[in-house]
Amino acid sequence: MGLKIAFYILSLVLLGSAIYAIQAKSVIRSAFSxxxxxxxxxxxxxxxxxxxxxxIQVMVYIGAxxxxxxxxxxxxKQNEAGNKSNKLKIPAIIGALCVAALGCYTxxxxxxxxTTSPIGTETDVLGVTLFDQSGYVLLVIIAALIILTxxxxxxxxxxxx
Amino acid sequence: xxxxYYIILAFLLFAIxxxxxxxxxxxxxxxxxxxxxxNAVNISLVAFSKFSAIATAYGHIFTIFSMVVAAAEVTIxxxxxxxxxxxxxxxxxxxxNLLK
Numbered sequence: 001m002g003l004k005i006a007f008y009i010l011s012l013v014l015l016g017s018a019i020y021a022i023q024a025k026s027v028i029r030s031a032f033s034x035x036x037x038x039x040x041x042x043x044x045x046x047x048x049x050x051x052x053x054x055x056i057q058v059m060v061y062i063g064a065x066x067x068x069x070x071x072x073x074x075x076x077k078q079n080e081a082g083n084k085s086n087k088l089k090i091p092a093i094i095g096a097l098c099v100a101a102l103g104c105y106t107x108x109x110x111x112x113x114x115t116t117s118p119i120g121t122e123t124d125v126l127g128v129t130l131f132d133q134s135g136y137v138l139l140v141i142i143a144a145l146i147i148l149t150x151x152x153x154x155x156x157x158x159x160x161x
Numbered sequence: 162x163x164x165x166y167y168i169i170l171a172f173l174l175f176a177i178x179x180x181x182x183x184x185x186x187x188x189x190x191x192x193x194x195x196x197x198x199x200n201a202v203n204i205s206l207v208a209f210s211k212f213s214a215i216a217t218a219y220g221h222i223f224t225i226f227s228m229v230v231a232a233a234e235v236t237i238x239x240x241x242x243x244x245x246x247x248x249x250x251x252x253x254x255x256x257x258n259l260l261k
Contacts (some may be wrong), residue, residue, distance in 0.1 A: 003162055011170050018174055018197050022181035027189055041200045048167070048211045053224055057203075065196060065235050070180050072239045073189055076246040084186045086255060092183030096176040103172025104167050107165045112212070126218040136222055143229040150233035158240035160247075 014040040027078040028070065047075045054125040136154050171220035174201035188252040190240050199231045228237065 014037060021033040040059040046055040129138050174197060181194030203224045210220020246252050 003178050005238045007162055007166065014170070015173060015177065018177045018248055019195055021197065022177060022185070022190075027187060030164045030190065030193055034196065037197060038200065041204060044204055045207055045253035047162070048207050050207050050221060050224075053203075053207060056225065056228060058233055061196070061200070063249070064232060064237040068197075068239055069189060069192060075243060076189070076252055078172065078187060078189055078252070083190060084253070085184045089179065089184045091221060092180045096180035099179055100173055104169050107168035108207060112164050113214070118251075126221050130222060130225075137225065138259070139222075143226060150196055150236045154240035156238070158243045159250070 003047055004130055006043070010040050010043040010047065014044065023083075025083055027073050030083065031066065031070045031073055034069065035062055038062050038066060052126060164208055164212040167206055171201045171205035171208070174198075174204065186253050188245070188254055189239075191254065192238055196231065197236065199227065203227055204218055210260070 015041065017033045017036040020031040021037055024030040024033060038057060041061075042057040043052040045051075045057060128135075130140065178194045178198035178201060179195075181197065182191050185191055185194065206220045206224045206227070208220075210218065210223075213220070242252055245257060249257060251257075
């Protein structure tokens with residue numbers, strides 16, 4: 001019961017802040033609304049008993065991505081330019097409604113073969129799955145290389161000549 | 162709570178992000194929409210992992226790598242946006258047509 005109430009409140013905040021982030025008049029307001037959106041996604045992760053991912057979500061998305069977006073908004077003078085939309089507005093609405101309708105139809109009519117009573121995943125299960133003998137150590141190293149390449153590339157592209 | 166609620170939530174969030182990515186002109190707004198879509202996909206991955214028959218963490222591992230790639234993507238993308246702003250004094254995607 002408590003889980004259900006938490007899920008409904010979090011989904012309302014999530015969808016509302018996402019719509020405001022798309023529709024806000026100024027770009028800096030949508031960047032701050034994006035922070036609320038990320039926070040409620042972290043709450044949704046907690047209702048799915050993924051506490052580690054919720055913490056990572058707050059650290060990576062709010063601590064890095066949102067701050068980066070806000071800094072870029074300030075550096076590119078977007079605040080006075082306003083949030084204009086292009087000529088694709090009505091086709092975009094139709095396309096998004098088609099995706100949402102297709103998704104709802106698929107989710108409501110498919111037979112999911114999993115359990116109906118949810119099983120939680122503890123954080124130690126996640127750690128053992130990542131780092132044991134037949135685990136994903138190579139993928140962790142590749143992820144570190146991706147981050148390193150991204151940092152070097154970002155410095156190279158954004159540097160003052 | 163069943164799996165369907167989370168899948169429908171993820172699809173609605175994805176649709177909002179899709180609408181934003183198609184209809185906005187500022188490059189930063191397109192980035193914000195892409196981040197919303199990536200979060201929707203992460204929600205669906207974690208939900209499928211939680212409601213699977215055996216208690217595994219494979220969906221969580223997928224989500225961690227998706228977050229890594231999203232962080233790298235937003236770093237590179239915003240650096241490109243800054244470089245474009247230095248060159249054109251504007252980041253309106255309707256006015257940037259160097260490759261046309």
